[in-house]
Amino acid sequence: MLNYAIKRIGLAIVILFTVMLSMYAMVFLVPGDPASLALGPRATPALKELLRERMGLDQPVLIQVWSFFRNAATGDLGYDVWSKRPVFDQIMEFFPNTLALGAVALGWALVLGILLGCAAVVWRGTFMDRLLGVLSVGLISIPAFVIAIYALLIFAVWLHWLPAIGAGQPGDIVSQIKAVILPAFALGIGWVGYLARLVRASMLEVMNENHIRTARAFGLPERRIVFRYALRIAIIPTIAILAVGLGSILSSAVFVETVFGRPGIGTLITGAVQKRNYPVVMGTVLFMTAFYLVVVTAADLLIARLDPRIRDVFRG
Amino acid sequence: MSSGANRGIFRSLMRDPMGAFGLILVVAFLIMALAAPWIAPYDPLKISITERFQPPSLAHWAGTDQLGRDLLSRIIFGARTALSIAMTAAGIAGGVGLLLGMIAGYGPRWLDAFLVLMFDSMSSLPMIMFALAVITVVGPGTGTLILVVVLVSIPGYARLIRAQTLSLGSADFILAERVMGASSARILARHLLPNVVGPLVIVLSMDIPVIIMLEAGLSYLNLGVRPPIPSWGNILYDGYTSLRAAPSMVLIAGLPLVLATLGFTFLGEGLRDAIDPKLKVRVPR
Amino acid sequence: MTTPLLTVENLTLNYRTGGDPVQALRGVSLTARAGEVLGIVGESGCGKSTLAATLMGLAGTNAEITDGAVSFRGENILTAREETRRKLRGKHIAMVFQDPMTAFNPVLTIGAQLVDFQHNSGTPKRQRHSAARDMLDRVGIPDPDICMGRFPHELSGGMRQRAAIAAALLMQPEILIADEPTTALDVTMEAQIIHLLRNLQSDYDGAIIIVTHQLGVIAQLCDRVVVMYAGQVVEEADVDTLFHAPRHPYTKALIACDPASLSIKEKRLPTIGGRPPDLAHPPAGCAFADRCAQVEPICRTAAPPRVEIGPDHIAKCHEAWS
Secondary structure (H helix, E strand, O other): OHHHHHHHHHHHHHHHHHHHHHHHHHHHHOOOOHHHHHHOOOOOHHHHHHHHHHOOOOOOHHHHHHHHHHHHHOOOOOEEOOOOEEHHHHHHHHHHHHHHHHHHHHHHHHHHHHHHHHHHHHOOOOHHHHHHHHHHHHHHHOOHHHHHHHHHHHHHHHOOOOOOOOOOOOOOHHHHHHHHHHHHHHHHHHHHHHHHHHHHHHHHHHHOOHHHHHHHHOOOOHHHHHHHHHHHHHOHHHHHHHHHHHHHHHHHHHHHHHHOOOOOHHHHHHHHHHHOOHHHHHHHHHHHHHHHHHHHHHHHHHHHHHOHHHHHHHHO | OOHHHHHHHHHHHHHOHHHHHHHHHHHHHHHHHHOHHHHOOOOOOOOOHHHOOOOOOOOOOOOEOOOOOEHHHHHHHHHHHHHHHHHHHHHHHHHHHHHHHHHHHHOOHHHHHHHHHHHHHHHHOOHHHHHHHHHHHHOOOHHHHHHHHHHHHHHHHHHHHHHHHHHHHOOHHHHHHHHOOOOHHHHHHHHHHHHHHHHHHHHHHHHHHHHHHHHHHHHHOOOOOOOOOOOHHHHHHHHHHOOOOOHHHHHHHHHHHHHHHHHHHHHHHHHHHHHOOOOOOOOOO | OOOEEEEEEEEEEEEOOOOOOEEEEEEEEEEEEOOOEEEEEOOOOOOHHHHHHHHHOOOOOOEEEEEEEEEEOOEEOOOOOHHHHHHHEOOOEEEEOOOHHHHOOOOOOHHHHHHHOOHHHOOOHHHHHHHHHHHHHHOOOOOHHHHHOOOHHHOOHHHHHHHHHHHHHOOOOOEEEEEOOOOOOOHHHHHHHHHHHHHHHHOOOOEEEEEEOOHHHHHHHOOEEEEEEOOEEEEEEEHHHHHHOOOOHHHHHHHHHOHHHOOOOOOOOOOOOOOOOOOOOOOOOOOOHHHOOOOOHHHHHOOOOEEEEEOOEEEEOOOOOO
């Protein structure tokens, strides 16, 4: 177990390092100088020089790479010339909003997804099972931002039930909850389909195990068998998927956050990309990748503790 | 694959209502994309300020946008944009993935280890974050979009091909060939290629809707296809900005995206059920 | 002679497969009477486990019963509603499964499961708990209270099988089916479980059906024996008759091959040559013809008749009188 943990954490660090290195390589491989690209064609040479100095671009390339790594390791992701604030501070300001959105979205998706997955198992082989299957695939495939726009139009613009824009007032928990409902709905709906499918498949596997036959032989009602006997075992692989889910749902929150004008990592990075604000883009990408790696690695280790058989399945 | 096998796949696809529905939608979108200039009622770029924000009518079935352009024509040409980007990107990614996967699966150990580390690093990057980073560096546009999609898709395909290559590489008939002195290139081309094409086709067809979504999403953020070229994402963005002035616009602009992603996903699922039901589905990203 | 509790008549069951259906049960008839231990013996694949599962109504979704009846106290349970059948399980017909390792749910305690298993009893929860505890005590588990709180993997194989037997007896069912109750256990455990089943049998007034491939288990536990081969009952007799005067060549071969009946002098373990027929395409004549030492031309063309040799002794063989 310890060996596995060291290997897994080591791999995560190597991956993070590779990612940082390739991102830096990309910046230097592409022709054109970031400062002039960022300022546009009408910038004066003096202004460009100033920006270059501020961004550390006047240093030799190797020094730049080295200082980037050294700073990143201490949590210093650089300085944003536009807002005149450290990148890390900005990320920390926006990240809680995105994390809250992702957690709420995954949370409701998990509850509904498990219920639908179990329902499909109870009704397996029937028309309802097939209908739920088609529904799940449909939910997975429809882009979240289209759902976000439709939800915005219907519930905020037409019905005025919920706010259309923002993340609520700071300190006002009710307004914050109201503001998270529509984005979380749009962001989570694809995961409902995905989790329903996953739970169904995992449950059907468990339902073939001998102890389920025992429970049947004692005449337990099917619903009790599904929820009390099968679900407890079938839920384990879902934990692994949830970790991957949390990592990726935070990134795909970009579109939904933009639609709802919700301050978060997504709006931070899209704004920066449009302005070609290198330090913010690189810092955010690096932060999100690191977060994703931490969650996935932690989940892998947790699963390996829970069930040594799964360890090998999820590595492949 | 023989034509007999293809016919069997087609038949089992049509028997499955979901697969048949997907196939019909996909064919409809393909026709729309190929015949766009002939079936579109108007020039998708023609601006007519006097006809702004027209609701759906006999003259403009889907209404007009904030510049008075015909929405239906823009959607039809948007199909052309979406499908050409998706097919080009999937084609290139599939080709490169095939090559890299075979090299990793069949080549020397150190090269395999290096490539696997590369694939792992690539796929631990959240897809959209990576896309945004590349766009920042290269600048937005259709070419960048294709580059991004190719880069994020390669690891998935390469890993699939690598796994298939590894499992086939130890098969008895391959060993026999090698003992007989057949060259590696010959073995790869004659035995591995036909065996890995099936799964690759399924995964490619299941990835098309993801690419369509990414294209539309990035174009929606104004970081993908540049206006005035019609893209479903641009159209949706135009609708979003005129949400209060003309709500019908955003409602209609979302439909092609919903139908296309549904169609391609159902077709992909149907293909998988018909060819290889054990193939894993991906985590949504 | 007592009245039959359970009657199986001409039970015919096919498993749907990709190709031709596998005819797992081909017209099986038997009866189980109160106060009696019935043994069902045969090689693996002869249909004995399918039969046991069908008696419980648990044959699986790919099984198709094409003919016959299973009557419990005169009522055909095959045609009963699923809800009715579910209420019978555990309370009236209970089962002990082959593999004690996997028979219990790994993430629930033994106690929780034993309480759950009394779902059909209609008694309140506290009563179920003490009933479970008492039953564990009765099957010889040393510390029943501790055992109630244990997870299945924390018990030894023998203890688990005792717990499984306790579970089956919880609601005093009229019929107890044990599917290979000792196969997964080592010899010492096997002896203990057989001893336990014999003790339980003496103060149990229902019918016990023991499904096994071990003739030793049959000899030690059963009053009457049904021998199955290729989805059919080939011989039925009381246990003494079966061992001392078997009439079907398959029964004779089975007894000859039993390691326990061999004399020391024999150097090689005798086996029955050949393999059972493919049940997707069973032969027109006797299914055992290809492996039979006494085979005659008629055996290959006509299905063997059901020959009554004596009261309660039946053999399905053309040569039963030879």
